[in-house]
Amino acid sequence: xxxxMSKRTDSNNYTMIFAIIMVLVVGSLLAFLASSxxxxxxxxxxxEKQQNILYAMGVNENDESSANFVxxxxxxDKFQKFIKEQLVLVVEDDKIVKxxxxxxxxxxxxxxxxxxIDVKKQQALAKSGKERKLPLFVGEKDGQTFYVAxxxxxxxxxAIWGYVAMDQDMIVQGAYFDHKGETPGLGANINQRFFMDxxxxxxxxxxxxxxxxxxxxxxxxxxxxxxKVDHEVDAIAGSTITGDGxxxxxxxxxxxxxxxxxxxx
Numbered sequence: 001x002x003x004x005m006s007k008r009t010d011s012n013n014y015t016m017i018f019a020i021i022m023v024l025v026v027g028s029l030l031a032f033l034a035s036s037x038x039x040x041x042x043x044x045x046x047x048e049k050q051q052n053i054l055y056a057m058g059v060n061e062n063d064e065s066s067a068n069f070v071x072x073x074x075x076x077d078k079f080q081k082f083i084k085e086q087l088v089l090v091v092e093d094d095k096i097v098k099x100x101x102x103x104x105x106x107x108x109x110x111x112x113x114x115x116x117i118d119v120k121k122q123q124a125l126a127k128s129g130k131e132r133k134l135p136l137f138v139g140e141k142d143g144q145t146f147y148v149a150x151x152x153x154x155x156x157x158x159a160i161w162g163y164v165a166m167d168q169d170m171i172v173q174g175a176y177f178d179h180k181g182e183t184p185g186l187g188a189n190i191n192q193r194f195f196m197d198x199x200x201x202x203x204x205x206x207x208x209x210x211x212x213x214x215x216x217x218x219x220x221x222x223x224x225x226x227x228k229v230d231h232e233v234d235a236i237a238g239s240t241i242t243g244d245g246x247x248x249x250x251x252x253x254x255x256x257x258x259x260x261x262x263x264x265x
Contacts, residue, residue, distance in 0.1 A: 153249025187242030213251035216243035
């Protein structure tokens with residue numbers, strides 16, 4: 001019986017040692033993969049931000065119905081060509097206290113490009129009563145000037161975000177939205193052409209210059225979205241909470257840019 005017990009103990013010890021070794025080996029491999037992939041992940045994120053900004057101002061490869069970015073191979077060149085200036089507006093208590101151009105911002109932030117500013121982190125800083133940096137990208141295409149702003153909010157399940165291109169009157173010239181985990185076929189459709197294209201031409205301001213935003217609403221009574229001064233677009237069926245999230249992030253984030261646009265006048 002002692003011999004049997006000894007074999008069982010040896011077997012248990014062997015299993016534990018084997019399990020520990022496997023955990024260490026797999027953990028080391030995963031850590032190695034994560035560190036080796038980090039540069040390419042960061043590069044992909046950088047290119048995607050450029051593609052998103054360009055998409056909003058109409059520099060994309062859209063066909064009749066689907067949304068398509070410019071290819072990754074040309075995104076950098078196109079960004080340089082069409083984005084004429086990257087501004088950073090420093091906001092405190094919902095007031096712009098400072099404005100920096102690209103060179104000024106990069107000199108203070110280890111040569112980091114303004115388009116890489118993490119909107120989520122900036123929102124958290126504002127919530128804790130600190131300064132928030134708002135990026136604004138000034139683009140030119142076919143003789144028209146576009147002002148592209150990033151926005152971020154909350155959908156039904158997780159984060160939603162986007163880029164909105166405006167003219168000097170805060171009339172939307174194009175938009176791109178995306179999400180982390182909205183319901184496929186419902187809220188996930190915020191990145192589909194039929195939804196995003198509805199925002200083009202919509203007015204963010206009233207006739208008297210008051211910021212109104214754009215509400216994603218079921219009771220729009222404007223299915224073809226011909227009324228561009230009603231501050232409304234049609235909701236996606238079955239995705240009320242995601243739509244409310246889009247409305248909320250448009251209002252909360254774009255309203256902060258109003259003093260800049262008033263100053264343009």
